[in-house]
Amino acid sequence: MPSVAPAMRSHAMPHGAACHPVAMSHTPSDLSVDSQLVSLGRPRREPGAAVGPGVELTSTYVADGDLSYARVGNPTWTAFEETLGALEGGRALAFASGMAAIAAAVSLTRRDEVVVAPHHAYNGTGGLLAQLESEGALQVRRVDITRTSEVVDALDGAAMVWLESPTNPMLEVADLPAIFAAARLHGVLSVCDNTFSTPLLQRPIELGADVVVHSVTKYLSGHSDLLLGAAITADDEIHERLTTHRTLHGAIPGPMETWLALRGMRTLHLRLERACASAAELARRLERHPAVDRVRYPGTGAIIAIEPTGGVAAAQAVEQSIRLWLPATSLGGVESMLERRRRHPLEPESVPEHLLRLSVGIEDVDDLWRDLDGALNSAG
Numbered sequence: 001m002p003s004v005a006p007a008m009r010s011h012a013m014p015h016g017a018a019c020h021p022v023a024m025s026h027t028p029s030d031l032s033v034d035s036q037l038v039s040l041g042r043p044r045r046e047p048g049a050a051v052g053p054g055v056e057l058t059s060t061y062v063a064d065g066d067l068s069y070a071r072v073g074n075p076t077w078t079a080f081e082e083t084l085g086a087l088e089g090g091r092a093l094a095f096a097s098g099m100a101a102i103a104a105a106v107s108l109t110r111r112d113e114v115v116v117a118p119h120h121a122y123n124g125t126g127g128l129l130a131q132l133e134s135e136g137a138l139q140v141r142r143v144d145i146t147r148t149s150e151v152v153d154a155l156d157g158a159a160m161v162w163l164e165s166p167t168n169p170m171l172e173v174a175d176l177p178a179i180f181a182a183a184r185l186h187g188v189l190s191v192c193d194n195t196f197s198t199p200l201l202q203r204p205i206e207l208g209a210d211v212v213v214h215s216v217t218k219y220l221s222g223h224s225d226l227l228l229g230a231a232i233t234a235d236d237e238i239h240e241r242l243t244t245h246r247t248l249h250g251a252i253p254g255p256m257e258t259w260l261a262l263r264g265m266r267t268l269h270l271r272l273e274r275a276c277a278s279a280a281e282l283a284r285r286l287e288r289h290p291a292v293d294r295v296r297y298p299g300t301g302a303i304i305a306i307e308p309t310g311g312v313a314a315a316q317a318v319e320q321s322i323r324l325w326l327p328a329t330s331l332g333g334v335e336s337m338l339e340r341r342r343r344h345p346l347e348p349e350s351v352p353e354h355l356l357r358l359s360v361g362i363e364d365v366d367d368l369w370r371d372l373d374g375a376l377n378s379a380g
């Protein structure tokens with residue numbers, strides 16, 4: 001077990017009782033992931049009971065029950081957290097956004113400690129680490145996560161290793177089991193952003209990670225209609241520290257968002273199956289496209305990055321002429337989206353200026369191809 005700073009036990013639950021899960025159904029643990037997605041997080045099966053959780057809109061609870069104040073817990077969160085926790089193999093905590101979950105996970109380090117992080121982590125994560133570094137709160141060692149020995153060497157004296165695999169938007173892939181094992185050996189806390197893969201494609205806790213974070217905004221909720229984050233861990237002390245962080249910093253989710261996210265998760269397996277199949281087909285066709293210089297596709301998942309032959313002007317022209325794909329930031333929704341990532345000032349300069357990130361949705365693959373092919377041809 002990696003060492004972490006002592007938990008703030010005395011402040012863990014400033015409003016009294018912890019959030020005990022309200023009576024949720026007990027679903028056999030031998031179910032497949034697809035069946036778990038559909039059946040977990042439901043109220044107890046009894047005559048007259050609702051089949052799905054309600055949206056509990058309250059700021060507080062009558063005293064002396066399991067729940068005390070809604071910044072500490074809410075049954076609508078519990079239904080979502082129970083489901084995601086089971087899928088990732090730990091206990092989940094919902095946060096107001098992916099960045100709120102990431103900030104909570106980063107807070108597991110102490111002042112001046114070293115965090116090993118990818119050159120190309122999600123630019124919000126990179127931006128947060130850079131800001132903390134500039135304030136003298138942390139030291140950041142940036143590594144090429146495809147070079148396992150470089151990552152392992154960087155672990156010496158570090159407190160945390162931050163991983164994304166595949167990375168956003170360069171789609172680099174890390175040897176997660178090897179890095180998590182080395183982190184454990186060095187007493188380094190490992191955190192993995194699993195937004196791109198979801199627990200259906202990759203379960204980092206089973207591979208040895210201490211903490212998993214998600215932008216639930218993306219695939220898990222799946223409909224581009226909310227922002228939400230989550231942090232999951234199988235370690236009780238880390239869970240308590242993250243809970244304390246959420247309660248005291250207050251980056252809590254709205255009940256409606258967690259309810260919508262759980263509803264979206266009911267179809268995650270179907271959405272992801274379609275999106276991954278279409279992405280594989282589009283990547284194959286893009287490889288042969290004369291207006292595309294380079295295709296980055298890790299062979300799994302539904303994100304592709306391409307570099308048009310005509311450079312930045314061509315990438316911008318594609319964004320402007322595309323009709324079915326949405327020219328928008330974000331990913332993981334039912335609707336396909338593409339974006340030139342370097343339009344964001346926080347994106348590292350090593351990301352090519354003309355790189356377009358494609359998030360493949362669940363539309364008809366031939367319609368997606370016709371639209372993209374047309375836009376690439378006219379961009380020249």
Ligand SMILES: Cc1ncc(COP(=O)(O)O)c(C=O)c1O
Binds near residue numbers: 196227228330
């Ligand atoms: C990999 C990854 N992690 C985290 C985030 C941040 O999530 P949110 O926008 O929900 O705060 C994003 C957002 O794009 C992301 O792509």
